[in-house]
Amino acid sequence: MRLRTTLLLFAATGALAAPAVAAKAGERETAADSTEESAEEAAAPQAGDASAAKPPVEIFSTGMAKGRDRLDSATSTSALKGDDIQRFGPRPLSEVLRTMAGLRVASGIGEGNNNYTVRGLPLAAGGSKYMQFQEDGLPVLEFGDIFNVSTDVFLRNDFTVSAIETIRGGSASTFASNSPGGIVNVISRTGTETGFRAQLTAGLDFDSKRLDFDYGAKLGENTRFYVGGFYRSGEGPRDIGITGWQGGQIKANITREFAGGYVRAYLKYLDDRSPTYAPYFVNITGTDDKPVYRNFPGFDLRDDAVLSPNLGPIITLDRNNNPAAYPINTGQSVKSKSLGIEAQFDVAGWTITEKARYAVNGGDFSRTFPNRADTVANFAASIGGAGATARYASGPLTGQLVPTDANGNGLLALYFTSFNRASSLDNFTNDLRATRVWNVGGGKLTTTAGLYYAAQDISSTWLHTSQVIDVAGGGRTAMVDIFNSAGVAQTQNGYFAYGRGNSGQFRRIFDVGYDVLAPYGSINWHVGKLAIGGSLRYDTGKVRGQLFGADLGGGRVGLGSFDIDRNGTISRAEQRVAFLPLDRPAPVDYDYSYLSYSVGVNYRFAEPFSVFARYSRGHRAAADKVLFTPAVSSVTGAVVNPGDKDDTVIQYEGGFKFRKNGVTVNATAFHVEAEDQNVLNGAAASTNRVYEADGVELEGTFTRGVFSLTASATYTQAKITEDRIGGVFTGKEPRHQPDWVLVAVPQLDFGKVALGANIVTITGSYAQDVNQLRMPGFTQVGAFLEVQPAEHLRLTVSAQNLFDTLGIYEVNQATVPANGIGFARAANGRTVQASLALSF
Template sequence: MKLKITLLLFAASGALAAPAMAEDEARRDSDSAADTADTQPATVAAKPPAAEIFSTGMAKGRDRLDSATSTSALKGDDIQRFGPRPLGEVLRTMAGLRVATGIGEGNNNYTVRGLPLAAGGSKYMQFQEDGLPVLEFGDLFNVATDVYLRNDFTVSAIETIRGGSASTFASNSPGGIVNIISRTGEQEGGRAQVSSGLDFDEKRIDFDYGAKLGENTRIYVGGFYRHGEGPRDIGFTGVRGGQIKANITRTFDGGFVRAYVKLLDDRSPTFAPYFVNITGTNEDPQFRNFAGFDLRTDSTLSPFLGPVITLDRNNQPVALPISTGQSAKSRSIGFEAQFELGDWTITEKMRYAVNGGDFSRMFPSRANTVSGFAASQGGVGATAAYASGPLSGQVIAPGSLINGNGLASLYFVSFVQAKSLDNFTNDLRASRVWDLSSGKLTTTAGLYLATQELDTTWLHTAMNVDAAGGGQTAQVDIRSAAGQPQTLNGYFAFGRESSLFRRIFDVDYRVLAPYGSVNFHVGKLAIGGSLRYDSGRVRGQLFGADLGGGRPGLTSFDFNRDGAINPAEARTAFLPLDRPAPVNYDYGYLSYSGGVNYRVAEAFSVFARYSKGARANADKILFTPVVDPLTGGVANGDREDAVTQIEGGFKLRKGGITVNGTAFHVEAEDKNVLNGAANATNRVYKAEGVELEGNFTRGVFNLMLAATYTQAKITEDRLNAALTGKEPRHQPDWVFVAVPQVDFGKVAAGANIVTITGSYAQDSNLLRMPGFTTVGAYVEVQPAENLQLTLSAQNLFNTLGIFEVNQASVPANGIGFARAANGRTVQASLRLAF
């Protein structure tokens, strides 16, 4: 393995005729450009390569050739050329990241360098907006960080750092950081854009405007509003809402102050694994759409389902709209300042955010032919009939191929109410450059303070549905052969089949983290190190029937008020509100990172780095035996998961060519026991690989390329020894990205091409998910000076790309569930600049 990595790096360093992907220079505020003066090399040629300044996850902004880190960036203007896209689709095109989309606007899965896709979201990577975390923990179940982030005109750049000093310049980020940088009005004027889907239903308006209020003061405001069905056929308005962001900046000698606000109120559908026909062998499976249901464009969502009937947080009956989807709401206010105090540069960042919303989604339990499914719930001879939709009340004939596929299934509907995910974050740091006789010494000291509330309620219902595409899914009733109802109006249970996941989280997290760094720069050599100590205080209480200890969780409730208890009503989950379980523990861990960078020549540098960080475990250990039910305490070994990284590589930037290569070795822990003892995870992982990226520019042509090679293993499974030595699920060997573009001024065109190779569906390493390639493209025309027309498409060739499969092996009946990339979506946009 090490020999293979070495050969790959050696080959990449000489392969300038086909350079790997592009690190575009991220747009940096003029306010922070002065930060980099002390980081330039001691000896500079007459015409050195233009500096590419990067600051995310570092003490101070610096040229990437002088930094012992692996970083990437995208400009906001380049992002927008490919049309309005969810953030996850944008990040799929960035080097080194592994992104599994298809879920919706948010709650997608993100990881890096072979770190496991733990249980949704981004456990090991922190998502930031303007240098501060959006949520303190990136993998809160049902409400991951990207739920509160949107891609629009307000995005100036996206910066990512993988490994390196990310673990010491942010909390809970041992794998890396994704930082969404907002525009701040440096460019005067505005833009207004209207967009419309051509083969799907979504209308959208984007705008932004920047202006000077005086010689040293400027403002910026931007946002969007959208409305429509969304990228899949669901039969109702699934997308509605938008956001507004605004800031005001005052500059002065040596610094600036800035205040900003953000208002987000946006609804979008959540998609889940859906029906797919799986045949063939585990090594060479065939995935095909069932008749009447296209995995790329259909959904079980429809206007004929619901509402979500269940008992609420107070055990009172409630009917909630299934159309809720991801209804994210966030209001935040922030402050940022930088100024000189003697020889010190002081930077202060603060933000308070009120986050909440409702989040509904459907996910499958089992499926079969109508006759087989009816028998599973009502016994031999059971029958089925439609319970909703245009055929409501009609009996389904045994053996009928309804919808062309003859399938029926049980889906659980999760409805999570986020009463509060409010957080407050403050990051204060001071830096100074000391001029020594032999070089320059940069020192930084900082203090990070954060609070994160977690006040959510998990509610569920269970319904039988058919497999109808086109937003026509209907509920199905089951009766026994004797005619006795087994369901109520298509509902199998008012909860799940058991009391599992009927929960209230009411927990507060407090984080205090002092940190510091030193960097010594002499001639071509820079040596630096940093450390951070995170201490956390966790207090709160939990309510839930699945806490253990014999707590009851199922009851009977007469929802239809007919004086009788239907079998579905007898499967009603409730919350034991008189039996809270405490949460009361503290944690603390040390993170450190050290690196060396050598500027071999003006255009070429090499680096090496060793880092160790950790991620504090949040909701993933709650509702499990890890938390003592009497005291709320957590054993030391379960409070955080450590990540160790060794990396080294090179960077070349000369004559319109950029090539970067990094070899890495990662070891990580993952204690993830969300689904109870039967599905607990307590493992150690190891991953090795190479990240290659580059950029080639000649005249009107630009080509960005990236390739990431990863070999990962479960080196120890402490709960299931049979999985030790297996490959983690959903881990491809290769991820390739290519972004070719041509720009003739009045006309421009480009594409983004993302390829992932095959991987295992589950950790048992039986069923292989096939690799696939998706292509996005755009054509941009300027018929007038301030007018621009853009035609853009995602998944241009309508590829069936599988991200997730529920089954561990080919099912005997060929009926499986899989989550796939959305099918082809084409949109047109008209933009006016003023």
């Protein structure tokens, strides 16, 4: 697989050989086993303050050369400890990240495929385009916004998480590829804390059973190991009538410390299935600036989904244009097997760090999303003409007429169901760096040089089918057939088409590989109270592969007739069958390169107080979002306009940090300029825009005795400064961009009893870029109560969305619909669970 196995063996050989030449320097496991200076050095008094006591330090390492005290770093960073995360119960990573400063998270999609951004950078489509998700310092996927499979589908929050670090802006653009907005790094436990833990969790008002466990121990004086993971099963947080959650993961590592460093080998096996939730039915009335959103009778936007045992299967043609039926409960069926090594050692005054990982990633991903809905009579007439009727095609009422007041709402809908088989999202990554600290001019000059290599596959097949359904909650959704006035079926067993409606579009095969090579380096001079430095990175990439699909044009046809059920008769639905033009592949063949750089200055006025300023220019290489668009020639595979190979992000930031006597306050003002080429809402047309945003990030903690409070506030004003295609949206405010995101996490810890809450407020924003229909702001509250009745026993009751708030993240409509029928994606309703944990 393009030399990946060879490279992995090379990296492992080099790491295992390292201790033989390592100089004496012990490992210190901070968040990433990588420090720019020792904790003792970081805690030393500043020049001129020899008599001062050593202050506490907060070592942070993600997105920089080596870890350093946050008060000595010209960056905006945040961190959460794993034990604090687990107090609020098992929950998706997106729900954890919502409580971290500066991040904007649009969740509610499910365990994965949620949307993330930072500092007003556009959230035009799914995933995380500008922020890279890492696990133990290496990217999970090279690109965070791959169609239908964003990075978080391969990450789970469980006991194995030691900490989560985030860096926003700053050196993130130079210490990782394709991360100009920032980095989220999920850091694993490595057995530094010995012992065994097991926890049983059950949903109290929803169907969920889960077992978490971990075990860390020493194998000798200098060797330790760790293993942990979880398994779960249940319907999940919404009423779908089927098992939605099924599976889990296991992670393990072993660490050997040497006189001059350490070597660690680790592995992960993830096999987990969870539902995908989409925009569902909502009643929208009022005016665009003051809309009213209500649940329809019989369908609750917080607790229901169209998933049901009465739906499916997904009948369509497969990638070879043969009839196939796929299970509709696939949801996000994820499989990942990874093996990695990490090593650090000293040679002649240089600290060498090597990280390498090979991951086999794939899975099946299905989701059902809306096209249109109307009353029973109107919907039937729209397909079958005047006098058309509707009859149930599945479920307990099969064959019966659908009444005009069905389910209390009297609605029918056309939903498209997509099935995406990601046969390979495999990747290999290797990051090798060397750092040395020199005594220069009475200060410390830290120099770093590194080389990063990555190979990322994107091999997937998109398939679709179309179903007519009723609007029923509680896992009761049924398929419906439409008949014209003469009684002739216009659908087939509830299927309107064996593709995406009347279109052959969006039926695609991606088979593309990305190779990335990036040398990088940094210098940082720390003298007295002043630290000044800069870093740069030069990325080159090779993109090779081929595509199949009618979207490519050039005479390619993707819709026709096919006898799906092989009965010798072509029904109306069988006249709308999408297929792949397998005889007309399109090449993908281009190279790219770009330079990223960042410079910053930090001045520590006093031990508890520092100020900083930074300028950064980073890039994000184009991935699959520019394929199947005019940006890439379907004849030559080249990028037509060289400027479309990557998007540039420029950031100015400055602020202060304060830490003393249990109080911390961090404040950053920022200005961001960003390019974005994307595809919005699955539309056929691509977009090309320039955005600007200004804002402030505030973060603080307060600790006094048994009480602690963590709080943050992010204020953002963003606009589209240039719409390069048509100019219609120039000057508009980007959709889904709230002015404020507010977070508060108060806790009381009495030792045997602890309780706390996390409170997240998001203010209103526009549903679409036309800036008409508003989405309301909302506040969600999570809470926990923890009791320790015995030394090794802990009972926890936790809740998410405690007050069952209707929190809307996405609305399909751009204005209030005339018939009041809209589609929206909302946060899950209230879920309460109890956990019993045993440790020894």
